[in-house]
Amino acid sequence: MLGDPNEVCTVSPDPVSIKENSTVDLLVATINCGDDVQLTITENPEDAFYLRGTDLIAKRGLDFESLPSVDDALWVRVRCNRTGSRSVNVSVEVFIENVNDNPPNFAQSHYVLQVNELTPVNTSVGLIEATDIDSEPLYYRLESVTNRYLRLENANTPNILVQNTIDYDSVQKISLVLHVQDTYNISESGEPSFTAVVTITVNVKDIDNRPPWFQPCVRTNLGTAKLCVSSGYRAKVNLTEKEDGPLSLEPGPLYAKDGDRNRSELISYRILRGNEGSIFQIDEETGNISMVKAADIAGPITLTVLASQVTNRDQFAVTQVNIEVLKKSRNPPRFEKERYEGYIYSNSVPESMILRDRTSNRPFRVRARDEDFATGVNPDMRYEVQYSSYVNVTTEGFVLLKRVVKTESFALQIRAMDPSTGEFGTAALSVLVIPAVAVPSPSGAGYRAGDMALLGLVMAAILVLCFIVIGFLISHLKKGGTNLDKITECLVPCLKMARPPGRPKDSLQYTNDGYQGTEGDALRGGPRLPAPVDKRGRGATVPGDRGRAIPLERRRSDRHCGFCGLYANHNHHAKPSPASSPARGGGRGGGGDKDGMRSILAKGGRKEGGKSVWFKENEDASGIEVEIIPDTLGQEEETERRRRRRRRRRWTWRR
Numbered sequence: 001m002l003g004d005p006n007e008v009c010t011v012s013p014d015p016v017s018i019k020e021n022s023t024v025d026l027l028v029a030t031i032n033c034g035d036d037v038q039l040t041i042t043e044n045p046e047d048a049f050y051l052r053g054t055d056l057i058a059k060r061g062l063d064f065e066s067l068p069s070v071d072d073a074l075w076v077r078v079r080c081n082r083t084g085s086r087s088v089n090v091s092v093e094v095f096i097e098n099v100n101d102n103p104p105n106f107a108q109s110h111y112v113l114q115v116n117e118l119t120p121v122n123t124s125v126g127l128i129e130a131t132d133i134d135s136e137p138l139y140y141r142l143e144s145v146t147n148r149y150l151r152l153e154n155a156n157t158p159n160i161l162v163q164n165t166i167d168y169d170s171v172q173k174i175s176l177v178l179h180v181q182d183t184y185n186i187s188e189s190g191e192p193s194f195t196a197v198v199t200i201t202v203n204v205k206d207i208d209n210r211p212p213w214f215q216p217c218v219r220t221n222l223g224t225a226k227l228c229v230s231s232g233y234r235a236k237v238n239l240t241e242k243e244d245g246p247l248s249l250e251p252g253p254l255y256a257k258d259g260d261r262n263r264s265e266l267i268s269y270r271i272l273r274g275n276e277g278s279i280f281q282i283d284e285e286t287g288n289i290s291m292v293k294a295a296d297i298a299g300p301i302t303l304t305v306l307a308s309q310v311t312n313r314d315q316f317a318v319t320q321v322n323i324e325v326l327k328k329s330r331n332p333p334r335f336e337k338e339r340y341e342g343y344i345y346s347n348s349v350p351e352s353m354i355l356r357d358r359t360s361n362r363p364f365r366v367r368a369r370d371e372d373f374a375t376g377v378n379p380d381m382r383y384e385v386q387y388s389s390y391v392n393v394t395t396e397g398f399v400l401l402k403r404v405v406k407t408e409s410f411a412l413q414i415r416a417m418d419p420s421t422g423e424f425g426t427a428a429l430s431v432l433v434i435p436a437v438a439v440p441s442p443s444g445a446g447y448r449a450g451d452m453a454l455l456g457l458v459m460a461a462i463l464v465l466c467f468i469v470i471g472f473l474i475s476h477l478k479k480g481g482t483n484l485d486k487i488t489e490c491l492v493p494c495l496k497m498a499r500p501p502g503r504p505k506d507s508l509q510y511t512n513d514g515y516q517g518t519e520g521d522a523l524r525g526g527p528r529l530p531a532p533v534d535k536r537g538r539g540a541t542v543p544g545d546r547g548r549a550i551p552l553e554r555r556r557s558d559r560h561c562g563f564c565g566l567y568a569n570h571n572h573h574a575k576p577s578p579a580s581s582p583a584r585g586g587g588r589g590g591g592g593d594k595d596g597m598r599s600i601l602a603k604g605g606r607k608e609g610g611k612s613v614w615f616k617e618n619e620d621a622s623g624i625e626v627e628i629i630p631d632t633l634g635q636e637e638e639t640e641r642r643r644r645r646r647r648r649r650r651w652t653w654r655r
Contacts, residue, residue, distance in 0.1 A: 008033060008034075008037050008080040008081070008082045008085055008086075008087070008088040009031050009032060009033030009034075009037055009039070009078075009080035009088055009090060010031075010032045010033075010090065011029060011030075011031050011032065011078070011090040011091075011092055012029065014093075015073060015093035015094070015095055016028055016029055016092060016093065016094050016095070017094075017095040017096075017097055018058065018062070018094065018095075018096060018097065019096075019097045019099050020061065020062050020063055020064035020096050020097060020098060020099050020101070021061040021062070021063065021099060021101060022058060022061050022062065024058070024059065024060055024061060025057055025058065025059075026057065026058040027055055027056070027057060027058075028049060028056045028057060028058050028076070028092065028094055029055075029056045029076075029092045029094075030054055030055050030056070031051075031054045031055075031056065031078055031080070031090060032054070033054060033080055034082070036082055036083065037080050037081065037082050038080070038081045038082070039051050039054065039078055039079070039080055039081075040078065040079045040081070041056075041076065041077070041078055041079075042077045042078065042079050042089065043075065043076065043077035044076060045074040045075065045076065046062065046067075046074070047059070048060060048062055048074070049076050049094075051078070056076060056078070056092055062074075062096050064096050064097070064098040064099065067096060073093045073094060073095045074093075074094040074095075074096065075091055075092070075093055075094070076091065076092040076094060077089055077090070077091045077092075078090050078091075078092070098134060099134075100134050100136055100182060100183070100192050100193075100194070101134065101192070102132060102133045102134045102194065103132070103182065103194030103195065103196055104130040104131065104132040104138050104180045104181070104182050104194060104195070104196045105130060105131055105132070105196060106128070106129075106130045106131075106180070106196055106198040107131075108198065109198060109199070110198065110199045110200070110201070111126070111128055111198060111199070111200045111201070112200075112201045112202075112203065113125050113126040113160070113200060113201070113202045113203070114202070114203050114205055115162070115166065115202055115203070115204055115205065116204075116205045116207050117166050117167055117168040117204050117205065117206060117207055117209070118165055118166070118167070118207065118209060119162050119165075119166060120162065120165075121161075121162050121163065121164065121165065122161050122162060123161065123162045124153075124159055124160065124161055125150060125160045125161065125162060125202060126159075126160050126200075127157075127158060127159045127160070128158050128160070128178060128198065128200065129158055130158075130180040130196055130198075132182050132194075134182065136182045136183070137156060137182075137184075138156065138180050138181065138182055139155050139156060139180070139181045139182075139183075139184055140152055140155055140156065140157075140158040140178060140179065140180050141155070141178075141179040141180075141181075142160070142176055142177075142178055142179075143176070143177040143178075143179060144174065144175060144176045144177065147174060147176060148163065148164055149162065149163055149164050149166050149171070149174060150162060150163055150174060150176065150202065151163040158178060158180075160176075160200075160202075165224065166204050167224075167226075168204050168205070168206040168207075168260070168261060168262065169226065169261055171204055172203070172204050172206075172262075173201065173202070173203055173204065174201070174202040174204070175199070175200070175201055175202075176199070176200040176201075176202065177197060177198075177199055177200070178197070178198050178199075178200055179195060179196075179197055180195060180196045180197075180198075181193060181194070181195045182194050182195070206260050206261060206262035206263055207260070208258075208260055208263060208265065208309075208312060208315065209260065210226070210258070210259030210260050210315070211259055211308075211309075211315040211316055211317045212256040212257060212258060212259060212265075212267050212307045212308065212309065212315065212316065212317045213228040213230070213256060213257060213258075213259045213317065214228075214230035214254070214255070214256045214307065214317060214319045215230070215252070215255050215256065215257060216230070216251060216252065217229055217230040217231075218230075218231075226259075228259065230317075230319050231251075232319050232320040232321065232322065233249040233250065233251070233252075233254055233319065233320070233321045233322070234249065234250045234321075234322050234323075234324070235247045235248065235249050235250070235289075235321065235322070235323045235324070236323070236324045236326055236421075236422075237291065237295060237323060237324070237325055237326070238325075238326060238327070238328040239294075239295060239296070239297075239298050239325050239326060239327050239328065240294050240295070240296060241294050241328065242291050242292075242293055242294040243290075243291050245290060246283075246288035246289060246290050247280075247288075247289050247290060247291070247323070249289070249321065253287070253288070254269070254282075254287040254288070254289060254305065254319075254321065255287055256269075256287065256307035256317060256319075258309070265309040265310065265311060265312070265315070266309065266310040266311070267287075267307050267308070267309060267310070268284045268285065268307070268308060268309075268310050269282050269283065269284055269285075269286075269287040269305060269306065269307050270282065270284065270305070270306045270308075271303055271304070271305055271306075272304040272305065272306050272318065273303070273304040274301060274302045274303040274304055275303055277293075278292055278293075279291060279292060279293055279294075279295050279301070280292065280301075280303060280323070282305065287305075287307070289303070289305075289321060295325045297325065298325050298326065298327060299324075299325055300322055300323065300324050300325070301322075301323040301324075301325060302320055302321070302322050302323075303320065303321040303322075303323065304318055304319075304320055305318065305319055305320070305321055306318050307319070324420075326420060326421065329372055329418065329420075329421040329423055330371075330372060331370060331371035331372050332370075332418070332423035332424065332425055333368040333369070333370050333378065333381060333416040333417065333418055333423060333424060333425040334368060334369055334370075334371075334425045335366060335367070335368045335369075335414070335416060335425055335426070335427035336366075336367055336368075336369070337427060338427055338428065339427065339428045339429075339430070340364070340366060340414075340427060340428070340429045340430070341429075341430050341431075341432070342354040342355060342356070342364040342399065342429060342430070342431045342432070343355045343356075343357065343358055343364075343431065343432050343433075343434050344401060344405060344431055344432075344433055344434070345433075345434060345435070345436045346405070346433050346434065346435055346436050347436035348401055348404075348405070349401070349404070350400075350401055350402060350403055350404065351400055351401065352400065352401045353398055353399065353400055353401075354391065354398075354399040354400070354401070354431055358434060363398055364398070364399055365396070365397045365398050365399075366383070366393070366397045366399070366414055366416075366427065366429070367397050368381060368383075368397075368416030368425055368427075370418060378418055380418065380419055380420060381395075381416055381417070381418065382395065382416070382417050382418075382419055383395065383397055383414060383415070383416055383417075384414070384415045384416075384417065385399075385412055385413075385414060385415075386412065386413040386414070386415055386426075387411075387412050387413050388410060388411070388412030388413075389402065389403070390402055390403060390405055390410055390412070390431070391412065391431070393414060399414075399429070405431075405433050407433065408432070408433050409430065409431060409432045409433055410430075410431055411428065411429065411430045411431070412428075412429050412431070413426055413427070413428055413429070414426065414427050414428075414429055
């Protein structure tokens with residue numbers, strides 16, 4: 001606006017701001033002056049302005065990034081001339097505002113970085129930054145489908161750090177995609193936004209962190225450490241013989257390689273221990289073991305071998321080589337025949353034995369001789385079945401069925417091997433399936449040879465136990481002065497009970513005539529014979545020669561034997577009595593015993609007229625004396641009566 005009348009023209013002193021890339025012919029400022037004033041631009045930065053009358057106009061859009069100094073303003077100076085007056089200069093301060101009109105940019109389209117395995121966490125792998133001429137803050141994001149090992153320091157700092165320990169055996173290369181954006185959130189700001197993308201490949205370097213590994217070996221993990229365990233090596237040499245060239249080892253030649261997958265450090269070998277007498281030597285480069293001289297002592301030799309890196313002796317491993325020194329085998333195992341024949345029933349179940357012939361159940365068995373042994377029997381001989389899935393062979397040479405046979409015949413090969421020398425012999429076996437001789441039980445189970453052997457063992461043990469008990473009883477009773485005949489009397493039922501089922505009865509048998517006589521009839525309900533009277537006139541049952549009186553307790557089928565402590569049956573009898581022998585004319589009954597025998601009344605007892613009748617043999621008479629015991633004792637004397645009855649059970653023979 002116009003101020004002092006002496007001033008030709010004026011302009012606003014406030015600076016003017018316009019955005020870069022503004023539209024052409026944009027009004028920048030207006031100069032206030034009269035009609036007779038002539039305006040001329042004396043200073044026009046970037047030749048970007050012009051006058052349209054009194055208006056200062058931007059000729060073209062200005063690029064903020066092309067300005068010499070982004071922090072300085074553009075000064076446009078205009079001269080005002082009036083006729084008859086002094087010219088005046090006015091200035092317009094113009095600021096160009098920056099606009100986000102350029103995307104960020106990476107210096108390369110692809111980056112390759114290197115990282116060592118086992119690099120500590122949070123270690124920097126590399127810094128990859130983008131530039132933006134708009135000088136805006138940039139935001140980064142790291143993308144990878146399988147990446148779990150690397151991360152960015154933060155969203156504005158593209159410093160790539162180790163997130164998890166990297167193992168070369170697990171990963172050798174990591175591919176990343178790095179995104180950059182010049183705005184934080186496009187949807188919220190509403191301003192133009194630009195992005196850029198770059199690919200990154202991170203190669204993992206294998207470092208020397210593992211010792212040599214002997215081959216073959218079994219890999220295992222111990223925490224984050226990886227190990228490969230070797231079982232060692234084995235070899236065999238003959239006693240007093242020196243082998244030429246490298247020894248043949250099992251499971252393979254002695255060899256170690258660098259435990260780091262991508263490294264091939266040179267390995268050297270050395271024998272540490274076990275080479276007493278300097279019998280063996282090892283090649284430092286190849287690891288081959290050879291003999292310097294023959295071994296003079298049989299037995300195992302254990303060598304401890306060291307494998308270490310040539311460039312780093314701290315990386316090493318040890319293993320053992322077991323060398324067996326053997327007496328030389330001169331004869332391999334040899335079967336008795338080259339071809340064998342066996343038989344199996346069609347209904348045989350697994351575990352059944354192959355049979356020798358059709359007519360018997362004798363099991364088939366193969367034997368191989370080893371003439372290196374004086375007896376021809378090698379205790380370490382091992383048998384194997386080849387080319388068949390039907391049978392197995394035991395260490396004793398018996399061939400057992402492994403599964404049900406569904407063919408008419410099958411063939412196989414049996415191999416006998418000496419495990420100490422590796423020598424073996426073979427024989428062919430043809431097995432013919434023959435018809436079944438018996439219908440199998442409903443359960444499908446039969447008696448195998450093992451079952452029968454077990455049954456025989458149990459029966460033998462029971463028999464031996466019986467003989468031990470009998471011997472003990474005989475010894476004990478002899479010491480007590482007991483008559484041997486009475487011992488035999490008690491042992492008869494014992495032996496009878498010990499007799500296995502199905503065997504014929506023992507030849508020592510007795511007939512209880514008394515039981516079959518008077519009292520036997522009474523037990524069976526038949527008529528009784530009249531009871532004879534003794535010399536003293538007391539009524540008693542006195543047995544004749546054929547009708548011997550047996551106490552009531554003897555009538556029971558089983559009773560307790562006082563000599564051996566067992567229960568005897570009614571066939572338990574004694575030796576013939578002299579009184580009843582035919583030479584003496586028989587007993588009192590008037591008739592002699594048919595078999596010349598009399599019963600031993602071990603214990604009597606019958607109720608007759610309220611009295612207990614007991615039988616005992618008189619020392620000076622040929623008959624039997626009857627003693628009648630009153631039955632008037634009270635119940636308190638029951639124990640004593642039982643004791644007396646047990647004493648009277650024993651009969652004595654008349655000498």
